[in-house]
Amino acid sequence: MKFEDWEPLYEEILDYFSFDRDADEEAARILADLLDRDDLPALDTLCRGRTVTVCGNAPCLPRQIDRIEGTVIAADAAAEVLYTRGIRPDAVFTDLDGATDALVEMNRQGTVVVAHAHGDNIPLLRAWVPRFSGPIVGTTQAEPSGRIHNFGGFSDGDRAVFAAHALGAADVRLVGFDLDDPSVDPVKRGKLIWARRLLALLGHDL
Ligand SMILES: Nc1ncnc2c1ncn2[C@@H]1O[C@H](COP(=O)(O)OP(=O)(O)OP(=O)(O)O)[C@@H](O)[C@H]1O
Ligand SMILES: Nc1nc2c(c(=O)[nH]1)N=C(CO)CN2
Numbered sequence: 001m002k003f004e005d006w007e008p009l010y011e012e013i014l015d016y017f018s019f020d021r022d023a024d025e026e027a028a029r030i031l032a033d034l035l036d037r038d039d040l041p042a043l044d045t046l047c048r049g050r051t052v053t054v055c056g057n058a059p060c061l062p063r064q065i066d067r068i069e070g071t072v073i074a075a076d077a078a079a080e081v082l083y084t085r086g087i088r089p090d091a092v093f094t095d096l097d098g099a100t101d102a103l104v105e106m107n108r109q110g111t112v113v114v115a116h117a118h119g120d121n122i123p124l125l126r127a128w129v130p131r132f133s134g135p136i137v138g139t140t141q142a143e144p145s146g147r148i149h150n151f152g153g154f155s156d157g158d159r160a161v162f163a164a165h166a167l168g169a170a171d172v173r174l175v176g177f178d179l180d181d182p183s184v185d186p187v188k189r190g191k192l193i194w195a196r197r198l199l200a201l202l203g204h205d206l
């Protein structure tokens with residue numbers, strides 16, 4: 001999605017959650033300074049013309065693992081659910097609130113980390129980004145610039161789906177998405193409401 005098409009949705013999201021655009025922009029600048037590389041070509045190769053399965057972290061994910069096909073992209077903590085079951089994801093979209101040493105190890109083995117900067121994760125960016133030795137791509141939900149990309153989408157899972165489409169995946173499948181999950185807290189509930197609206201724009205009706 002082009003930023004000019006994303007920006008009105010982004011403004012609505014900022015308003016909905018009372019997030020601060022200046023803080024998001026500051027986070028993007030900090031991430032740009034922390035990164036010495038842009039492994040977008042690796043992420044592009046994983047997606048372009050391929051079947052891509054994006055794994056969300058709903059409680060149903062373990063039961064749906066047998067539906068995974070093609071390139072495996074995990075949304076944040078879904079990566080560990082997969083890894084502990086013998087699947088190392090090809091890429092992980094994360095704002096680093098679910099980051100662990102296991103993600104550093106997956107990245108060392110070749111998993112592309114797609115690290116997202118926003119106004120509420122600046123300390124996490126500083127703590128984790130320097131630890132990744134493998135392929136890494138930086139994203140923002142604000143205006144993209146240089147090596148900091150914006151494919152559209154908001155939460156880790158829907159950003160992964162937006163990126164797969166933007167990078168020319170032939171088919172994008174979703175597993176581990178339960179947008180009516182009653183076990184989530186109110187902020188997460190809001191994020192899942194937005195996920196449903198955003199994913200519908202790409203033809204994923206969940
Ligand atoms: N029922 C669900 N509970 C949690 N995540 C879900 C669910 N359904 C889909 N997802 C997707 O899986 C992603 C990763 O989930 P995780 O529990 O790791 O969340 P998170 O890192 O706290 O999310 P975020 O940082 O995006 O708020 C979410 O961002 C969301 O897009
Ligand atoms: N400012 C801000 N932006 C976000 C946040 C958040 O908590 N704060 N959570 C997100 C979910 O991945 C995505 N973007």
Ligand SMILES: [Mg+2]
Binds near residue numbers: 095096097098
């Ligand atoms: Mg997260």
